[in-house]
Amino acid sequence: MAIIIGVDVGGSHVSSAAVDSESFKIVSDTYFCGPVDCMASKEIILQKWAEIINETIDVIEKNQMISENETIGISFSMPGPFQYESGIAMFKGNNKFEALFNVSVSDELLKYIKNKNVNFRFLNDASCFGVGSTLKQISGSAHEKVIAITLGTGFGATFLDDKLPITQGLNVPNNGCLWDKPFENDIADNYFSTRWFLKEYENASGEIATDGVKEIAGLENHSTAKIFDNFADNLTSFLSPYIINFDADLLVIGGNIAKSYKLFLTKLEENFKSRDIDLTISIVDETEQTSILGSSYLYNDVFWERIKDELPNF
Known part of the structure; x- marks a missing residue:
């Protein structure tokens, strides 16, 4: 397939773009x-x-990017819980898309797609972001062992070895996920997401931030600086054992919270250095586009053969 449609499903949005399968770049417009x-x-x-x-399909067809009878590959960067092999959503008890519980997205979505000659493939959104971030690495500076995390309404993570998401093994957590792993007296998702920042800000100021982390970061006062320092300390403490166990040499950070990296990145780097963890940290601004690129890689034949029988169900 020369053209692939990548789709990034977020908790409050959806984005779509055509990707050139040879250059792995998003096609203009x-x-x-x-x-x-x-x-x-x-x-x-x-x-x-x-x-x-x-x-996206309208632009593809209008500009004759595909032949008349060509099947369009549509790849999804999809949050969990989801059965990625079968395309069945398992959202339940997580305050998002619960109306899709036990629904075959492959079957039901097709009813609303204008071109019925399509094929669907699915991969976890954090994994797509990780794959996309490795595809964007500068030639000659590629890292093989990568942990990619997304910080936003939820906490996504993936472990990659030579672009391949690793979900099982002694050196990775179960399912390759971190959101559900214990931290302090809770799970990680409640410490490394927007919810934590909103709660900490309200506790410190007595006020409610209505525009999320962006609003908190924009204040740039002592209280908010302390919140971001605590965030960096927590993230260091939580990630360090996983980084060491996986022997990662690159940590990629995306998501809306990553846009405020100037308030926590230096502290994070210092913390890792103090623990003798030699790690490169890369901030990705265009999280959605990166996830779209990563999802499109599902139609790379070699990659698909490596991953199709190991697609996680979570």
């Missing part, structure tokens, strides 16, 4: 993004996803 109410009905969620995907 094919990127579209729109809001999605993750608590809406099954029909509305699927219609919103299809609406954005159909915009």
